[in-house]
Each structure stands twice: as C-alpha cells, then as structure tokens.
Amino acid sequence: MESIIVSPGSKEEKYRTLIPQVRALLEGETDMVARMANAAAAIQETFGFLWTGFYRVVKKPGRPDSNVEASERTDVETGQKDLDSHEESCELIVGPFQGPVACSRIAFGKGVCGSAWKEARTLAVPDVELFPGHIRCSSAARSEIVVPMFRNIGTMENSISSDTGNSPDTGAACTHRSWQDVTAVLDIDSVSPGTFDGTDAIYLEKICGIVGNYLLPSV
Numbered sequence: 001m002e003s004i005i006v007s008p009g010s011k012e013e014k015y016r017t018l019i020p021q022v023r024a025l026l027e028g029e030t031d032m033v034a035r036m037a038n039a040a041a042a043i044q045e046t047f048g049f050l051w052t053g054f055y056r057v058v059k060k061p062g063r064p065d066s067n068v069e070a071s072e073r074t075d076v077e078t079g080q081k082d083l084d085s086h087e088e089s090c091e092l093i094v095g096p097f098q099g100p101v102a103c104s105r106i107a108f109g110k111g112v113c114g115s116a117w118k119e120a121r122t123l124a125v126p127d128v129e130l131f132p133g134h135i136r137c138s139s140a141a142r143s144e145i146v147v148p149m150f151r152n153i154g155t156m157e158n159s160i161s162s163d164t165g166n167s168p169d170t171g172a173a174c175t176h177r178s179w180q181d182v183t184a185v186l187d188i189d190s191v192s193p194g195t196f197d198g199t200d201a202i203y204l205e206k207i208c209g210i211v212g213n214y215l216l217p218s219v
Contacts, residue, residue, distance in 0.1 A: 053097020111135035
C-alpha cells in the first residue's frame with residue numbers, strides 16, 4: 001500500500017474508510033514500533049491533525065515492573081500504595097509520531113496522556129487550557145484526545161460515557177481494564193478547540209485495538 005485513500009465525506013465516513021486500510025497496512029507485521037508508526041501516519045494522512053503519535057509505557061531503569069496484576073505483587077497492601085508503586089516504576093516515553101517535536105517523557109497521572117493511562121479510558125479534551133495539569137508540548141495545540149492501548153488479552157467491551165459537569169474532558173471507557181493493562185497511549189492534538197468527540201473515541205479505540213492486536217466490537 002503506497003498511500004491512504006481518504007473519504008471526502010463526514011468524519012465518520014473518513015474513519016470507516018480508514019479502518020480497513022489500517023488493518024491491511026498492519027497485516028503480518030509483528031514489530032510494535034512499525035505498527036504504531038504506520039497507524040500514526042495513516043491517521044495523520046487522513047485528518048491532518050497537528051500531532052498524532054504514541055507514547056509507550058516503559059519501566060524506569062532499575063525499577064521493578066509494576067505493570068502486572070496487583071495480586072502478583074506481595075509488597076503492595078492497598079490501592080494507593082499500588083498506584084504509588086506504579087508511578088515510581090513506569091513512565092510514558094514518546095514513540096512513533098507525526099508532527100512537531102514532542103515531550104519525551106510523561107509521568108503517570110500527569111497531563112492528558114498520563115491521566116488517560118491512570119484512568120484507563122479515553123479522554124477527549126475540548127480546550128486543553130482548561131485541563132488541570134495540562135502539559136504544554138506545543139503552544140499551537142487547542143484540543144486533544146488520548147486513547148489507551150491495552151495488553152492483548154482478548155475481546156473487551158467498549159462503551160462511551162460523557163461528562164456533563166464542569167470537567168473539560170469527555171471519556172470513552174474501555175470496561176474491565178485498568179491502568180495495569182495499559183501498554184501505550186495514542187495521543188492526537190488539534191489546532192482547533194472542540195475537535196474531538198465520541199465518534200473519534202469509538203474509531204480511535206478501534207484503531208488502537210488493531211495496532212495492539214486485541215479485539216473490539218465491530219464498528
């Protein structure tokens with residue numbers, strides 16, 4: 001495949017045209033960096049966002065890997081200690097991306113990316129300036145969506161939940177998963193406010209499922 005076919009229709013039509021192309025593009029490729037790279041390029045070629053890329057969950061040097069089931073760790077007695085241990089042992093490190101230079105590392109629970117990792121759910125932020133603790137990697141970014149990618153452990157249920165309160169983010173939650181299952185996040189920035197909604201969440205979660213080689217309900 002030499003180029004991506006972009007639908008001239010609506011946002012949803014663009015995603016529906018993109019999904020099978022991403023599947024075909026990644027078919028037979030076993031290297032995760034290569035899968036992330038081509039998925040990011042395909043999304044960027046379709047929509048022309050400011051920044052499209054992945055951050056990978058990576059163990060810090062000399063730290064035990066806390067990205068496993070809590071029951072497997074005998075030194076953690078409470079949920080808070082579990083979170084603290086994870087924050088100390090792992091971080092997000094930038095992976096394949098399309099766009100301007102980016103922040104190299106993001107801590108657990110920090111900014112939109114770290115929060116999506118900690119909460120194990122998609123966060124769509126209509127105005128990044130209103131998001132508490134937003135990390136400014138580019139002054140041109142006005143809105144953002146971050147989608148967690150999970151371990152390949154089979155089918156998971158996908159659901160969309162909207163926050164109608166004062167919080168600036170609208171989440172698409174992947175049920176039955178926790179931050180312990182997150183292996184990476186897909187991060188996309190836009191120069192326009194309010195770019196991302198439930199449609200983006202549904203289809204970008206599907207793309208993350210394709211990249212991570214786990215199953216999501218058909219869309």
